[in-house]
Amino acid sequence: MAGQVPACPQHMSLEELRTAVVEGERTAAVAATRSALGEGVPARSILDDALVPAMATVGDLFKRRQYYVPEMLMAARAMKACMEVLRPELVAAKVEPLARVLGATVQGDLHDIGKNLVLMMLEGAGFEIVDLGVDCTPERVVTAVREHGARLICLSALLTTTMPAMRETIAALEAAGVRGQVAVLVGGAPLTQAYADEIGADGYAPDAASAVDKAKEVLARLTA
Amino acid sequence: MPEETDGRPVQTEQGTGVGTGLDHRRRWLRTFRFQSVDHVPDEEFGYWTDTYRVWQREGLPREVASEAAANRYFGFAPRARVPVVMGVRPMLPVRVLEEDERHRVIVNGLGQTLLQHKDGTSSIPHFIRFPVENRTDWLEFRKRLDPDDPARYPANWEQRLPEWRRRDYPLGIAVGSLFGWIRNWMGFEGAAAACIEQPALVEEMMEHVTELVLHVLRRALADVPLDFADFWEDMCFNSGPMISPRLFRRWMVPRYRRITDLLRGSGVDIVYVDCDGDITELVPLWLEAGVHCMFPLEIRAGTRPEDLRATYGRDVLLMGGVDKTALIAGKRGVDEELARVVRLTEQGGYIPHVDHRCPPDVTFDTYLYYLKRKRELLGVPEPEAPASERVRAAMS
Numbered sequence: 001m002a003g004q005v006p007a008c009p010q011h012m013s014l015e016e017l018r019t020a021v022v023e024g025e026r027t028a029a030v031a032a033t034r035s036a037l038g039e040g041v042p043a044r045s046i047l048d049d050a051l052v053p054a055m056a057t058v059g060d061l062f063k064r065r066q067y068y069v070p071e072m073l074m075a076a077r078a079m080k081a082c083m084e085v086l087r088p089e090l091v092a093a094k095v096e097p098l099a100r101v102l103g104a105t106v107q108g109d110l111h112d113i114g115k116n117l118v119l120m121m122l123e124g125a126g127f128e129i130v131d132l133g134v135d136c137t138p139e140r141v142v143t144a145v146r147e148h149g150a151r152l153i154c155l156s157a158l159l160t161t162t163m164p165a166m167r168e169t170i171a172a173l174e175a176a177g178v179r180g181q182v183a184v185l186v187g188g189a190p191l192t193q194a195y196a197d198e199i200g201a202d203g204y205a206p207d208a209a210s211a212v213d214k215a216k217e218v219l220a221r222l223t224a
Numbered sequence: 225m226p227e228e229t230d231g232r233p234v235q236t237e238q239g240t241g242v243g244t245g246l247d248h249r250r251r252w253l254r255t256f257r258f259q260s261v262d263h264v265p266d267e268e269f270g271y272w273t274d275t276y277r278v279w280q281r282e283g284l285p286r287e288v289a290s291e292a293a294a295n296r297y298f299g300f301a302p303r304a305r306v307p308v309v310m311g312v313r314p315m316l317p318v319r320v321l322e323e324d325e326r327h328r329v330i331v332n333g334l335g336q337t338l339l340q341h342k343d344g345t346s347s348i349p350h351f352i353r354f355p356v357e358n359r360t361d362w363l364e365f366r367k368r369l370d371p372d373d374p375a376r377y378p379a380n381w382e383q384r385l386p387e388w389r390r391r392d393y394p395l396g397i398a399v400g401s402l403f404g405w406i407r408n409w410m411g412f413e414g415a416a417a418a419c420i421e422q423p424a425l426v427e428e429m430m431e432h433v434t435e436l437v438l439h440v441l442r443r444a445l446a447d448v449p450l451d452f453a454d455f456w457e458d459m460c461f462n463s464g465p466m467i468s469p470r471l472f473r474r475w476m477v478p479r480y481r482r483i484t485d486l487l488r489g490s491g492v493d494i495v496y497v498d499c500d501g502d503i504t505e506l507v508p509l510w511l512e513a514g515v516h517c518m519f520p521l522e523i524r525a526g527t528r529p530e531d532l533r534a535t536y537g538r539d540v541l542l543m544g545g546v547d548k549t550a551l552i553a554g555k556r557g558v559d560e561e562l563a564r565v566v567r568l569t570e571q572g573g574y575i576p577h578v579d580h581r582c583p584p585d586v587t588f589d590t591y592l593y594y595l596k597r598k599r600e601l602l603g604v605p606e607p608e609a610p611a612s613e614r615v616r617a618a619m620s
């Protein structure tokens with residue numbers, strides 16, 4: 001791939017940035033982001049042509065079991081650090097995120113490792129994240145949807161005993177009249193596609209890497 | 225393989241094979257040596273704390289509110305560990321850092337900082353900070369992992385030896401954890417990040433634990449003939465191990481090996497690891513490390529006892545592997561699930577039971593049905609004592 005990219009300085013720094021993110025080298029990634037900005041590369045291009053593809057590569061490596069959680073986490077942290085540098089520029093350039101996403105572990109459940117990884121991968125794909133944390137009541141989710149105008153909700157449950165709280169959360173969104181404006185994506189170890197269908201979720205994904213594809217898919221359906 | 229680890233003669237049942245009159249200990253050992261037994265040991269993993277409360281409303285006597293009580297009440301085969309403290313000692317007194325009407329921030333005995341809700345909105349603590357973030361923290365924390373701490377052994381150790389030497393049940397020792405503990409001490413993200421950013425620290429911690437376990441083990445091994453040793457890791461989830469097999473092999477395999485070599489040299493030849501999730505990628509490495517019994521074989525995560533047997537034959541021993549979600553589904557689920565494990569049980573080297581603590585979404589009625597059917601299918605006699613007596617035993 002590198003061979004096809006013309007060796008102009010702009011592409012060089014984006015290439016360096018991609019590599020630094022994939023390898024989880026935070027300091028190098030931030031330096032490459034700064035130098036790309038310094039060279040006049042538009043913030044949008046840094047996001048779309050370096051950070052997003054880098055995180056897609058990370059997701060792919062994870063799916064193929066070449067990356068495990070630590071490698072994925074380091075890449076996500078590097079990407080996050082770059083986003084801190086980039087965010088003011090993106091705001092100034094009026095670059096909109098793909099969508100605003102709410103993430104929550106449902107009521108009664110404290111497992112958050114999986115949810116955190118899913119949110120990091122979504123952030124890496126260009127979504128804006130609002131993390132509601134763990135043990136979220138349906139009411140909290142409803143309030144947050146209204147407050148943040150989110151288009152996608154990611155609900156996580158790791159216990160068979162808290163899976164019903166997903167159904168209750170979806171019911172609460174319906175009762176509040178906001179169900180139509182958000183897509184609901186569910187996941188967590190005990191979940192299945194069948195359960196997601198049964199409770200009326202818009203999508204399910206088995207891991208953080210496929211969550212990104214699924215998020216894009218359900219959002220496309222929501223807008224269609 | 226020797227007939228018995230402590231050199232005691234075993235009743236020989238030549239020819240016909242089926243060993244009647246086996247005590248719990250011999251039955252357990254013979255099962256794991258693929259020798260004939262009258263029936264497989266009658267064991268279960270345990271229950272969530274919530275489960276007792278829910279089942280008490282469904283007919284479980286109120287006296288049965290702990291694992292020890294439940295084991296006696298249901299009449300399971302006894303199995304025990306010597307009361308040696310391998311891990312962090314002492315636990316610190318709980319400290320309150322901050323408190324208002326709604327919340328309380330505490331540091332618990334291990335050193336984890338937690339936010340608790342006081343207003344009844346949630347009974348779930350939120351982790352805020354873990355005791356080890358860097359090497360400075362570790363050097364402080366390590367003081368509570370002192371191999372020479374005399375309190376690792378109970379004061380009445382010597383007095384209990386005769387009873388243990390005479391026992392008729394399997395007795396073992398917990399031998400700690402190389403990654404699981406580090407995850408508890410650093411938090412999952414902290415531990416995962418440390419694997420990449422502070423690998424020397426991770427290795428230093430693993431090395432300290434290894435030396436601690438080797439040191440503490442020696443006295444127990446010299447004093448009592450033990451039947452098993454167990455590690456706790458819980459380092460896998462639905463997509464496999466939390467860290468790469470490459471790091472696992474480099475950091476953990478040789479250290480497990482030092483421990484399992486010492487154990488085997490002292491006749492402890494059953495070494496199991498407690499690890500939830502999909503363990504498939506780690507099984508060959510555990511086998512290489514001398515840890516050859518897998519527990520609890522979480523079905524929904526993709527760990528199936530029949531697959532492990534097919535791949536590793538008699539090199540692997542198995543405990544667990546009955547899908548808890550089948551019990552949640554009800555009696556039909558139970559029948560299908562038991563049909564799956566009966567044949568494998570007959571081949572030996574496997575003790576089937578629920579693949580984790582039984583959750584409260586399994587009804588008491590379904591659980592009783594599960595035990596009854598399991599005992600029927602596996603030829604395990606129902607406990608002899610009437611329920612009233614078992615309640616009394618449960619309280620004792």
Ligand code: B12
Pocket residue numbers: 069108109110111112113114115117118153154155156157158159160161185186187188189190204205206207208209211272273348351412458459460461462463500501502522525548579580581583
């Ligand atoms: C680590 C762990 C814990 C830690 C959690 C720490 C934390 N901060 O999260 C601690 C020790 C605190 C814990 C506590 C408990 N746990 Co626990 N825990 C686990 C364990 C071993 C791993 C979970 C994990 O972190 N995996 C790593 C992450 C990366 O994977 P993941 O969460 O599955 O997420 C991935 C996918 O599922 C997906 N995903 C997750 N969320 C979402 C959301 C969306 C929208 C999408 C698309 C995808 C997605 O993407 C993620 C990344 O690829 C599992 C075993 C297992 N099989 O999963 C048990 C497990 C979940 N725990 C279990 C139990 C029983 C408990 C306790 C009740 C124990 C007890 N008796 O006290 C308590 C519950 C407390 C509570 N109320 O929540 C059981 C649940 C059984 C059941 N009936 O459901 C399990 C399955 C163990 C078992 N073998 O049975 N646990």
